[in-house]
Amino acid sequence: MASIDIQNVKKAYGHVKVLHDIDLQIKDGEFVVLVGPSGCGKSTLLRMIAGLEGVTGGEMRIDGKRVNELHPKDRDIAMVFQSYALYPHMNVAGNMSYSLKLRKTAKEKIAAAVASAASKLGLDPLLDRRPKALSGGQRQRVAMGRAIVRQPKAFLFDEPLSNLDARLREQMRAEIKKMHGDLKATSIYVTHDQIEAMTLADRIVAMHGGVVQQVGAPLELYDRPANLFVAGFIGSPGMNFLDATYSAGGVTLRDGTFVSLPSPLALDDGAKVTVGIRPEHVVMGGEGTGMAASVDLVEPTGFGIILHLSLHGLAFKVFTLDRAALSAGPNVQVVFPSQHLHVFDEGGGRCEPR
């Protein structure tokens, strides 16, 4: 197992810059999730760590050793691909042992390593099968088996669960987390699914437009998003954003509603801001307790209910576990609890208390 240091790493294809000065230190045994929308550069970064893409600038170190110029085969890392990339002409055992064969490992050792990985993943009865005779979940397991057989310095996962159906994805997610608990292997996991990021990560790296937006523990990103992008990306349904103006001690929404804040912010009075509040933090109250909003749409999810509201023409969402919301009339009363308000300045950055 190893640490991975990424210093000032850049990537450009011709004149198109896809990664800008990425700095990231991954500790030995840590599970780091790179998350972001498509095209944010997270997969490119992962492929650069694997050695499948060249590094345009900066330095990348695995276990303290510079790897910028090192061929993938010499980096001693394992990767699980979104497509699984199993070798179709080899059976499961062949797929899992290929890397050891290339390293000229003794036959008995290969057999032992494959057997132990297979039993860990419940693949024992499938060792003689070809990939095309396996289900999606089984293929996924073989791909993981191929990675753990080698005991590499680090595991890289490139959206490994994207091709599975929802139920299987949930199950494999838990298995990956359990496997990481057992092996304590340094892992870098790329996904666009924020639930996967939240559940698996020791630390999340949120990326957008080739720039790291925030690095932190999952709940830190949820509770204190560093900017509008992270605030909007983490959480489902996504955070509501409302335009407002800051004045001492509170914000005035576009329609004139004033909401007070727990402590004054480091902003000038009259500054334009964006106020964010998560749908699950909006409180629905009785008559006369808050602001009146009209109900546009009700979406029951079974677990809870998502209400699409408009407040003097401003659209926003509320998530509630209260089934009474299903029969809500055309108008409801909502309250924005001030401790749950996030305020972002004109540049999109989080505003901290003075």
Add this chain to the structure above:
Amino acid sequence: MKTSLLPTIAHRLAILAYVIFALFPLYWLFKVSLTPNDLLYSEGVRMWPSRTTWEHYSFVLQHSAFPTFFKNSLIVSGSTAIIVTICASLSGYALSRFSFRAKYWIVGLMLLTQMFPLVMLVAPIFKILTPLGLTNSLTGLIVVYTAFNVPFATFLMQSFFDGIPKDLEEAAMIDGATKFTAFREIILPLTLPGIAATLGFVFTAAWSELLFALMLINGNNAATFPVGLLTFVSKFSVDFGQMMAAGVLALIPAALFFLLIQRYLVQGLTAGAVKG
């Protein structure tokens, strides 16, 4: 789902009609090869002669130069197919996977070679091969056929390589393989259907090539079978029975060849490689 009878019948009939249409010339070839010479013109057009004979076959095999033509054709077509397939595998892989500076121009140039009518090139090629001593030799034919088949075969192989996900060789490289090991152990086995198709295509192209064989070869020693067929045409008559018998015999290797490779042609070996 219940399919109604009428469209099914119409569909089958259409296929049958096509198969009959496509195979009829072959049937006629076979029929004439079995018809005794005295019945060929006297019986008129009949689907089957009143009397059949194998005498054309025995004559062709025992008293003509046909076995030499046959051997020459086998050498030329087999060598051409193997050399072209090896070259096309390597160049097709390069075109599919690498980006290099002159790629666009090389592809353009290869396309350009396919645009000229071959007749235009016969004289220059003859002029080039003569001082090299490659006219009237099987080696010369192999060189010319290889040169003309490599571009198309390269495009054919490229499309097969394009169909193999890049993830597979990346996975192999991460598993510890060099680029060439990944090509040899992972990509090449998966391209067997493509290799079979290319072998088959080039083999048949070389097997039936007439123009260059006719121009570059004179005499029976280095003649291939299409040229040899012409020896059955004499100044005053065409010996149809012997010619057809030779034609039937010439079909055998091509048919055998396709029988051998058809398993790979229809096999979708990449199934299950990636999500399915």
